[in-house]
Amino acid sequence: MRLPSSTPVSETHERVAMRPWLAIAMVVAAPLVLAIVEIFHPHPQDLFDLDVDRWMFVHYAQIPLFPLSALSIAMLVRDRTDWAAWLCKAGMFVFAVAFTTFDTAAGLVIGLLVKGALASGDPESWRDMIDALWFDPVLGGKGFTDAPLMGLIGRLSLSFGAVAGSISLKRAGHGWLPVLLLAVASFGINVFKSHSWPGGPLTFGGMALAAGWIRWESSRRTARAIVPIQADSSADGVVEARTRVGMR
Template sequence: MRWRTFALLAAPGLVLGVVGATHPSGLNPDTARHWFLMHLAGVLVFPLVGVALAWLVRGRRDLLAIGVVVTAYVYATLYTALDVISGIGNGYVTDRLGADAVPRPPSISLAFHIGTILGDVGAWALFAGAVLVTIDVIRRHGVGPSVLPAVALLLGSWFLRDEHIFWPWGVLSCFAIGIGTGWLGVLRAAAAEPRTGAATARTAGRS
């Protein structure tokens, strides 16, 4: 059960890291087709990083948990917008234009500009969510080994802001986000097990 939890929550970050390892360093007619296709695949995965983050506080209604869900939602929507505009849109148009995309048309540059703005807001939201998760872990477990996955999530989300999923730091950021989120999910599942067992025992005692 714990390994399944880890796999499900870590998968989005790990998949993005693997995809990012093939990310072209720049967009031009030669790289446009790959640029388009990898971001087309990414649009299905980027939002799941936010879903995994929100899962860590599922079932809770306190303000900190609500903050995690809200930041995860903002990340999932706006960072996906970056992927759609700068990745899918610009990749497709550049591929179709071919040699006419050199020099880069102003319309492509303008699309990159708004995509970057939206992506920056989304990335900051992810980092804010990671900060809230870290605060929650410290409040519940204190400063100790349990904080390590939160630190991985923090570092990954911090470097994602500037590195996106480019090799090498963006790829490592995605791996850190995936491993951190998955590990935190395992800790959450482990913490819930004694309460589940105790509740079962109380129920059996009443019967």
């Protein structure tokens, strides 16, 4: 009599092996793409000398990438319920709202105004209006102190959330190197006071690497726990089937 078949352990290994790459991609993709995009972020001296097409492309891309990058980091602690995890999620939420607002005004709106000014044939007549936004202390791209409020709130919230997330992840048993990388990388955008090169690429590139590393650690831990259980279950199933055959 033929015994009931059970799921081969090799198939379980294959399924478990596929999951880490999907999990890693989910948390790495957005901050990594953002880091690459910000390599091409123009450094404006005189706004009327901007490469407007590149400026607009970068800022259109950043609008979804900022909140998606925040979500990627929040996903690392989605199953954690300690105080540090909640602070991480709160910090990433504030970063996403503040920086998207800041980048819309200081990026897209400024770019559209400059584009209109250059097309008008008399850009100097637009300068006062453009400067009023560019040097606005809340939404401006430069601000009167090089630290417009919304940009400053966003930068500090990113670092605050990343440090809190690192604490939560270390308490969950992750290694020192990836959690330190996550925390330290988040300060690049504050040290350089800009999300253009080198601040943005170093920040989000480093956070992408840390997020992938942390998720890989989690996946390896899960794989080591699942495979023995699956193997034991398969063995128990075979023993049970043989027992039934013997009873017959």
